[in-house]
Amino acid sequence: MSFLINLALGLLFGVGLLVSGMSDPAKVLNFLDLAGTWDASLAFVMGGAVLVAFVGYRLVLARGEPIAGDRFHLPTRNDIDARILAGPALFGIGWGLGGFCPGPALTALGLGATGTLAFIPAMILGMWAARLLGEGSASPRTV
Amino acid sequence: MTGFTPLASLIGGMMIGLSAVLLMLWEGRIAGISGIAGRLLPPYRDSAFLSRFGFVIGLVTAPIAMIAVGDVEVSQTVSSNIPLMLGAGLLVGFGSVWGNGCTSGHGVCGLSRLSTRSFVATGIFMTTAIITVFLIRHVIGA
Structure with a gap:
């Protein structure tokens, strides 16, 4: 059941990335190119996502506990x-360099x-290296 | 040049936000893609593997579903410079897990929770990304 719910939520997240233009590296790189062909669209992606999550998280967290989990797993650290x-x-x-962050890169895999x-296997290798190295450090993983 | 698409970007962003809220409602977890994807690899610390696997399958199949269901155009212009994309992938993968989050975990979920660490992280990755694009496009001139 959780597999199917997560599949649906991943699909919603992915369609959001595609509809918003966030999944297109050309659009991302233009968003980051303030001195050149600047495309401000992606500010609206973050604005829309944060707006919904800011309100939605407050409503959800007021419940006290999630539907299928034992508790809310929220990062608690504040130290820098x-x-x-x-x-x-x-x-x-x-x-x-590439115009890809992890979510958009995964939506691009099937295309x-x-x-x-080239990007995806390198990204997975990098993630794994960070996890294995991180096991040795004192910093707990919070997100 | 890419066209300015404020409405589509806003709607898509709201879908991303809704997915994050529903994941918190369903099983109480943050919708951070680097955390979800990074924990598909061993060692395993909890029993949420199937959930994470489902979320990633959803992400990967999203464009296929969109093309199959609607007459939509999925446009992605990806660099075919292999060494560049290998380096970019390593940095994105390592950096996002090392810093406990990426654009989704820090940029969306963290900012919504008014997390100090996420404000710092988002400020830093936006800055280094903007500097990188500036150097490549306007200094090196690639």
Whole structure:
């Protein structure tokens, strides 16, 4: 049951990425190109998503517990450590190089572009390396 | 050039937000793609593997479903520079898991929860991404 619900939610998330234009690296790179062919569209993606989640999370969290889980798994950390600085810095460089972040890259997999087929295995390898390295550090995984 | 699409982008963004809210309602988890995808690999710390697998299958099949259901055009212009895309993939994968989140986990879910760490993370990845694009397009001139 949870598999099917998650499949439906992944589908909704993916269709949202496609409808919004976020899944198109050309649009992402133009959004990031403030000094050139700037396309402000993706500010509306983040605006729309944060608006719905800001209100929706408050309504949902007021329930006290989720429908199918034992509790809400919410990150509780507030400290700024080296990992919260270095991780996003590296991620941003990669995002600016390829125009893909993890969600949009996964929606592109089925379309089979050469660049995507190079990006996805490298991304998975990077994720795994970070997890295995992270096991040794004191920083707990919160998200 | 890509066309300015504020309405489609807003609607798509709201669908992303709705998916995140419903995932929290259903099983109380954050819709962070790097966290979901990164935990499909061992070691396994909880029993949510099938849920995460389902979410990723949904993401991957989304364009196929859209093309099958509607007469929509799915447009993705991906660079075919293999070394560039390999490097980009490594950095995105490593950085997003090392920093506990990506555009979805920090940028959408974290900002909505007014998380300090997510505001810091989002500010940093937006900055390094903008600098990277500036260097490539306007300094190196690729």
